[in-house]
Amino acid sequence: MGDEQNPLLPIANVGRIMKQILPPSAKVSKEAKETMQECVTEFISFLTSEASDKCRKESRKTIYGDDICRALGAVGLDNYAEAIVRYYINIG
Amino acid sequence: MRQAGTYSGILSGGISGKTGPHLLPLARIKKIMKKSGEDVKMISGESPIVFSKACELFIKELTQRSWMVTMQGKRRTLNKEDVASAVMVTDLFDFLVNLVSESGHSGEAPPPLELDTFTSS
Numbered sequence: 001m002g003d004e005q006n007p008l009l010p011i012a013n014v015g016r017i018m019k020q021i022l023p024p025s026a027k028v029s030k031e032a033k034e035t036m037q038e039c040v041t042e043f044i045s046f047l048t049s050e051a052s053d054k055c056r057k058e059s060r061k062t063i064y065g066d067d068i069c070r071a072l073g074a075v076g077l078d079n080y081a082e083a084i085v086r087y088y089i090n091i092g
Numbered sequence: 093m094r095q096a097g098t099y100s101g102i103l104s105g106g107i108s109g110k111t112g113p114h115l116l117p118l119a120r121i122k123k124i125m126k127k128s129g130e131d132v133k134m135i136s137g138e139s140p141i142v143f144s145k146a147c148e149l150f151i152k153e154l155t156q157r158s159w160m161v162t163m164q165g166k167r168r169t170l171n172k173e174d175v176a177s178a179v180m181v182t183d184l185f186d187f188l189v190n191l192v193s194e195s196g197h198s199g200e201a202p203p204p205l206e207l208d209t210f211t212s213s
Contacts, residue, residue: 045128
């Protein structure tokens with residue numbers, strides 16, 4: 001589980017998002033939610049490192065939203081970056 | 093009003109309108125970002141918001157892929173081995189391979205190589 005040293009995203013929120021994409025009759029084991037919690041936390045760490053590396057090379061101190069979008073592109077998740085930009089343009 | 097640069101202009105312009113509840117707690121996202129490395133110093137206000145959406149997309153994609161494994165096994169309960177299998181067969185999720193192997197699950201992938209601990213029968 002998460003603690004101060006290794007924070008995780010809350011399992012309730014993670015579970016809720018999982019349920020959004022699954023059929024109503026689907027069940028999810030507690031261990032599966034825990035695994036997903038760890039995976040998405042690692043996802044954040046991994047991408048933050050990518051973004052932070054780039055900022056350091058460019059002598060910038062602050063990680064901005066577009067650094068994260070560029071990091072998504074750098075690891076092959078361009079479709080996420082595009083979806084994020086579309087989402088925020090549409091509701092902005 | 094400040095003239096923003098291309099990408100950040102789009103994002104911060106759009107995000108400032110979206111202050112409503114997010115699916116994931118922004119403070120927790122920020123904490124995880126800070127813990128990810130010593131290099132991480134300053135994080136802009138919209139970064140956790142961007143991550144909130146990225147994480148939602150990620151969870152949905154990994155869940156969908158995991159569910160496909162569940163269905164292949166003709167089950168209705170998604171278990172952690174299904175998540176591990178989905179990670180193993182998806183190149184884009186290579187960064188998670190060690191994580192799902194560490195959790196004690198063998199999945200579809202071979203166990204990690206441990207040279208010098210080879211035992212002969």
